[in-house]
Amino acid sequence: MLGKLVVDADHCTGCGSCMLACSLAKEGKFSLSLSRIQVTRNEEIAEFTPKVCVQCREQSCIAACPVSALSFNEATGAIQLNREVCTGCQQCVSACPYGGVHFDKGQNLPLICDLCGGSPACVDACQLPQAISYVQDATEEEER
Amino acid sequence: MNTSYAGQLLIVDLSSETIRTEYISPKVINLFLGGRGAGVSLLWDLVSGSTEPLAEDNALMVIPGMLTGTSAPCSGRTTLLAKSPATGRYLKSNIGGWIGVSLKLAGIDGLVFTGKAKHPVYLSLSPGQWQLHLADTLWGQGVRATTHALKEKHGTDVEVMCIGPAGERLVRFAAVMASYYNAAARGGIGAVMGSKNLKAVVVDSTMGQLTIADPDGFTKVVKQARKLLYSDSIAEDLHKFGTARDVDFLNKMRILPSYNFQRSHIHGEAQKLSGRAWPALGYLKGIVGCAGCIYSCHRFTRIDKGKYAGIYSGGPEYETVASFGSGCGLLDPEPVFVANSLCNDLGLDVISTGSVIQWAMESVQRGVLSHADCDGLDLQFGNGDAVIEMVKKIGYRQGLGDLLADGVARAAAQIGQGSDRWAIQARGLEQSCVETRGAFAYALAFAVNPRGPDHLHSECLAEFGGTKEGRALVKRIAGDEKYAVPNTEDKRAEIVRWHEDIYAVSDALGLCAFTTTAAYSLQEELIAQLLKTATGIDLTAEALLQVGKRIITLERCFNLRDGLCPEKDDVLPWRIMHEPQPDLPDGGDPMTPERLKRMLSEYYRLHGWDVHGLPTQETLEELDLAFTLSELTDAYAKCGSEKEP
Numbered sequence: 001m002l003g004k005l006v007v008d009a010d011h012c013t014g015c016g017s018c019m020l021a022c023s024l025a026k027e028g029k030f031s032l033s034l035s036r037i038q039v040t041r042n043e044e045i046a047e048f049t050p051k052v053c054v055q056c057r058e059q060s061c062i063a064a065c066p067v068s069a070l071s072f073n074e075a076t077g078a079i080q081l082n083r084e085v086c087t088g089c090q091q092c093v094s095a096c097p098y099g100g101v102h103f104d105k106g107q108n109l110p111l112i113c114d115l116c117g118g119s120p121a122c123v124d125a126c127q128l129p130q131a132i133s134y135v136q137d138a139t140e141e142e143e144r
Numbered sequence: 145m146n147t148s149y150a151g152q153l154l155i156v157d158l159s160s161e162t163i164r165t166e167y168i169s170p171k172v173i174n175l176f177l178g179g180r181g182a183g184v185s186l187l188w189d190l191v192s193g194s195t196e197p198l199a200e201d202n203a204l205m206v207i208p209g210m211l212t213g214t215s216a217p218c219s220g221r222t223t224l225l226a227k228s229p230a231t232g233r234y235l236k237s238n239i240g241g242w243i244g245v246s247l248k249l250a251g252i253d254g255l256v257f258t259g260k261a262k263h264p265v266y267l268s269l270s271p272g273q274w275q276l277h278l279a280d281t282l283w284g285q286g287v288r289a290t291t292h293a294l295k296e297k298h299g300t301d302v303e304v305m306c307i308g309p310a311g312e313r314l315v316r317f318a319a320v321m322a323s324y325y326n327a328a329a330r331g332g333i334g335a336v337m338g339s340k341n342l343k344a345v346v347v348d349s350t351m352g353q354l355t356i357a358d359p360d361g362f363t364k365v366v367k368q369a370r371k372l373l374y375s376d377s378i379a380e381d382l383h384k385f386g387t388a389r390d391v392d393f394l395n396k397m398r399i400l401p402s403y404n405f406q407r408s409h410i411h412g413e414a415q416k417l418s419g420r421a422w423p424a425l426g427y428l429k430g431i432v433g434c435a436g437c438i439y440s441c442h443r444f445t446r447i448d449k450g451k452y453a454g455i456y457s458g459g460p461e462y463e464t465v466a467s468f469g470s471g472c473g474l475l476d477p478e479p480v481f482v483a484n485s486l487c488n489d490l491g492l493d494v495i496s497t498g499s500v501i502q503w504a505m506e507s508v509q510r511g512v513l514s515h516a517d518c519d520g521l522d523l524q525f526g527n528g529d530a531v532i533e534m535v536k537k538i539g540y541r542q543g544l545g546d547l548l549a550d551g552v553a554r555a556a557a558q559i560g561q562g563s564d565r566w567a568i569q570a571r572g573l574e575q576s577c578v579e580t581r582g583a584f585a586y587a588l589a590f591a592v593n594p595r596g597p598d599h600l601h602s603e604c605l606a607e608f609g610g611t612k613e614g615r616a617l618v619k620r621i622a623g624d625e626k627y628a629v630p631n632t633e634d635k636r637a638e639i640v641r642w643h644e645d646i647y648a649v650s651d652a653l654g655l656c657a658f659t660t661t662a663a664y665s666l667q668e669e670l671i672a673q674l675l676k677t678a679t680g681i682d683l684t685a686e687a688l689l690q691v692g693k694r695i696i697t698l699e700r701c702f703n704l705r706d707g708l709c710p711e712k713d714d715v716l717p718w719r720i721m722h723e724p725q726p727d728l729p730d731g732g733d734p735m736t737p738e739r740l741k742r743m744l745s746e747y748y749r750l751h752g753w754d755v756h757g758l759p760t761q762e763t764l765e766e767l768d769l770a771f772t773l774s775e776l777t778d779a780y781a782k783c784g785s786e787k788e789p
Contacts, residue, residue: 013440015433016245020215024363030213030249030354042300043241043324044288045456046430046444106351124367125215127374128383129431129440 002077002118003136004055012131014041014048018122025121026111036113037122037132038102050131052122053079053100053113061112064095070112078114086110148357149173149210149679151182151253154274156267158340159200159259163267163274168253174681175768178210178253180223180236181652181695186256187225187234188698193705193775197229197332198314198339206247206255206305206345209654212436213248213354214362216674217370217666218656220245220435222328227706229316229332229339230496230551231572234594234702236651237333239305240434240442241323243345244654246303249352257340266306266344268298271352279343283312286489287321294346306344307334308491310539314338315549317496317574321488325442325458326434329493331573331595332551362677369674370438372665377611379439379663383431386443387462388419395470398727401577402470403525404502405568405719408579408727410470416477417469419443419462427481432458439658445481452478457485460494466577467498472505472531479528483535490539495598499574500548500555501534506566512559519543568717570597571708580720580735582728583607583630585639587735588743591714592640594699602643603661607636613664617642631730633739637746645692652695694767697751697759701772704779710757711783714744756783 019035027034037052055077062070062079069086070079088108093101102111113120115134126132151168168182176185183205190203204226211219222244228235247255250271264279282290291304305322311334318334319327328334337343356362373379381389394400395414402410415421422428426448433440446456460468460480468474468483487494501523507513508523515522519537521530521544537545547555552574556567568575573596580587580597585604590597606614609628618628621642622635643661649671650660659666668685676682683691703713715721716735725732733739748755752763758780764770 013431013433013437015437015440016242016435017215017217017433017438020436024215024359028359029356030215031352032249032349033351034353043432043458044291046432046458121363124370125438127370128379128438129433
């Protein structure tokens with residue numbers, strides 16, 4: 001099983017490098033709205049909040065999906081989406097207590113991190129701040 | 145040319161309130177790339193030698209770099225261009241934050257503003273849509289209030305670039321601000337915006353997209369570039385402690401400009417002025433990165449206690465601390481934070497604001513300005529409250545502030561009594577806080593910088609030999625590491641020439657100068673690969689630097705058309721050239737005109753310019769700049785070229 005993303009909002013500098021890296025890795029282009037990690041920025045007081053799937057145990061998103069489009073992939077340790085089945089109802093977006101599920105209006109699909117197969121693109125863009133790290137044995141506490 | 149860079153410009157004529165799109169020609173893109181490169185080429189055509197900076201026929205351009213909007217490390221930078229109200233000549237001023245990335249994601253590669261609006265207006269844009277709005281209720285507001293109001297109206301996710309009261313009042317060193325605290329500060333670009341009755345630009349790029357030529361190839365090059373940048377000697381320190389991290393060290397080394405360049409260290413303990421001390425002192429509240437930056441050198445600071453409790457802002461940077469701190473004789477960092485916060489909100493360049501206040505302080509010291517001349521302020525070096533009051537007066541053009549708001553050259557010309565000798569300016573621009581009597585490459589670079597004497601044209605940090613990357617670079621371009629010392633004339637021209645070219649390329653691509661000329665990890669080969677995989681434009685490392693040379697040379701031609709005469713104008717502030725700085729570790733002789741001239745001669749030669757500092761016809765032809773020749777006849781006649789075309 002793969003590791004987990006651990007987010008430390010206190011270390012986020014609001015640069016958005018993770019979002020640019022994510023949208024390139026997952027969609028082949030740069031777009032803030034297509035990133036699986038979303039950073040809300042309040043530059044006035046330097047308050048930056050990254051939100052991304054942290055592979056939690058609750059998996060509220062899976063439970064909330066009325067058409068079973070979401071499942072947990074044991075091999076990758078990440079939530080996976082069956083795009084054919086998904087109706088774009090956004091129940092998963094509302095259900096996630098971490099705000100880790102985002103929504104692409106263009107494709108009418110949720111955007112959920114799949115850990116890039118074990119080498120998350122966002123993490124490589126955040127090596128100095130280390131607001132996002134990829135760890136193998138994260139505890140639930142650390143995830144928050 | 146097959147490139148993913150569209151080069152779409154939004155041309156906004158404020159006089160007629162019409163907006164149209166136009167594409168930068170493939171020829172211009174090929175020769176100059178984007179950002180500062182495309183910018184200088186477009187500006188050459190848009191204005192003439194007789195254009196007055198604050199008149200309607202000046203143009204204001206906002207051109208993000210070619211890599212801006214991508215995940216290329218530290219690529220979020222944008223160049224603003226116009227004729228400068230400070231110098232009357234070429235001005236480029238570079239800004240970080242999010243404005244450039246937003247424009248690029250919204251599908252816009254540049255904004256060009258012409259004419260003048262009848263009433264205050266602002267521009268809003270999102271992918272495929274743009275509109276001018278009345279800005280009557282915003283006019284008069286500070287940067288913070290303006291940004292709040294526009295985010296309230298257009299959504300919290302929009303990016304706002306605007307001017308403050310200083311730009312509206314045409315302060316000749318007013319800044320354009322973006323993302324609250326990022327500034328295109330130098331040369332009065334904010335006054336140009338104010339002169340056009342343009343208050344703000346609002347960009348909503350949330351639904352925008354940007355595609356590149358070769359995503360897989362680009363991803364690989366970016367990973368390699370990041371790895372190098374992360375391991376650079378300055379990376380960790382720059383991130384943790386920011387640009388002002390070593391003020392105390394520079395003071396101990398006696399190379400920190402102080403008391404209006406009368407000294408090169410401040411009396412007393414400068415530890416609190418250092419960014420390194422701010423976490424422990426409780427001032428540092430956050431570390432901030434511009435869009436796409438992997439270093440995040442920007443600070444967010446707040447004062448919690450005492451008479452300035454509650455003051456908060458982005459920064460201060462090194463230049464701010466040197467300008468208001470050691471420059472104004474302040475050891476206490478708190479008035480520096482307050483002055484910084486005011487400059488950010490009024491929209492003022494911290495370097496020039498500090499410089500004009502230092503000039504006034506020295507004028508008081510020398511009895512040239514009286515207590516009454518200073519509106520009753522006790523403008524002595526070391527009086528933090530007087531500095532703070534003076535910043536406000538400059539921003540609102542009140543009292544003595546109205547005189548200072550025109551810059552130190554004009555203020556000294558009006559006051560006279562020899563005060564031009566302590567006006568730390570050349571060609572109309574206040575010098576940035578580098579002791580150029582002890583840093584010879586900086587001195588040469590400042591003397592030839594087309595916008596005036598500052599570091600943001602060819603930051604030659606490598607000459608100090610402070611990092612292994614810097615020493616390796618000096619070895620590569622000058623043949624030996626032994627030249628990585630700042631107090632020699634040897635090889636300075638070579639060092640400046642390389643830095644100029646790479647800096648121009650960085651500006652054209654939107655890369656932060658810290659990737660190429662402070663950190664030295666991102667060099668021409670890797671930049672060429674980033675460019676190729678992002679845009680499809682395939683240049684060798686050599687050809688890339690040639691673009692840099694072309695940009696520098698066109699900027700030179702621009703100023704020649706505007707009346708620059710190298711013999712008279714390739715100079716440094718009077719004090720730097722004529723007064724020694726005995727504080728300096730190695731004696732501190734003045735950077736005399738003779739010494740400067742020796743370095744200039746070599747610099748001109750390396751450029752293919754004649755002995756008078758004018759590009760020769762052969763050089764212009766070689767750089768595809770022969771189109772400038774017909775407009776340089778006066779310059780060749782006036783400045784006595786021996787090789788007239």
